[in-house]
Amino acid sequence: MRLDGKVAVVTGAASGMGKAIAELYAKEGAKVVVSDLNIDGAETVAAGIRTNGGTAIAVKTNVADLNDINAMIDLAVTEYGTLDILVNNAGIMDNMAAVGDVNDEKWDLIFDVNTKGVMRAIRKAIPIFLEKGKGVIVNTASTGGFSGAHAGVAYTASKHAVIGITKNTGFMYAQQGIRCNAIAPGATMTNIASTMTNVSEFGASRTKVTQGVIPRVGQAEEIAQVALFLASDESSFVNGAVLAADGGWTAGF
Numbered sequence: 001m002r003l004d005g006k007v008a009v010v011t012g013a014a015s016g017m018g019k020a021i022a023e024l025y026a027k028e029g030a031k032v033v034v035s036d037l038n039i040d041g042a043e044t045v046a047a048g049i050r051t052n053g054g055t056a057i058a059v060k061t062n063v064a065d066l067n068d069i070n071a072m073i074d075l076a077v078t079e080y081g082t083l084d085i086l087v088n089n090a091g092i093m094d095n096m097a098a099v100g101d102v103n104d105e106k107w108d109l110i111f112d113v114n115t116k117g118v119m120r121a122i123r124k125a126i127p128i129f130l131e132k133g134k135g136v137i138v139n140t141a142s143t144g145g146f147s148g149a150h151a152g153v154a155y156t157a158s159k160h161a162v163i164g165i166t167k168n169t170g171f172m173y174a175q176q177g178i179r180c181n182a183i184a185p186g187a188t189m190t191n192i193a194s195t196m197t198n199v200s201e202f203g204a205s206r207t208k209v210t211q212g213v214i215p216r217v218g219q220a221e222e223i224a225q226v227a228l229f230l231a232s233d234e235s236s237f238v239n240g241a242v243l244a245a246d247g248g249w250t251a252g253f
Contacts, residue, residue: 012036070124
């Protein structure tokens, strides 16, 4: 098993890509902290992992809350003795608003969840990784992290920032045994659309320009396979990278 004996924290793990990652990590031998704001969903995922012979616990985490972030990492150490892998997967969509229509409340919420939560979780994990002399961070970015045509301005900027955090962290700690990479999923079957409210008609109409050339919609399990590769020793020389998992979508432009 590729993650035998490793301890992993996966945020946004009650559904979608996070759920698939948590389940696959557990199948590959990791002890998993299933983190999500939806604690009932997280408990269900953790119970399913245990039923299938894996090891997992659930924790309620609002990644926009510093105390919750710290408690999540502390739980991994308290329960399993350490932390080896941090997967920052939790995220929400904006309402497709362009910059002329975005409001401060939406902007702040998107950045608190999608960007500041990622930074804070990494910041909390770094001392553990430095003491161990190794550690792996996997961030869920988005094709919207390098394209301006896949969402509104807030989500797009937040995911560009996640890619910046990924590259900077990978470089800064490269000589201390810490790797930090990101996955940039394209159109994938998840429930992230349920986080959208008051969708901007103008912004949504503009994103349709590129949606028309999506080769196919991916499955959460396909993204999990990329996350497994990045967490395993098979990617030992991959650091500060952003891997697009989009079926070839962004290769066309």
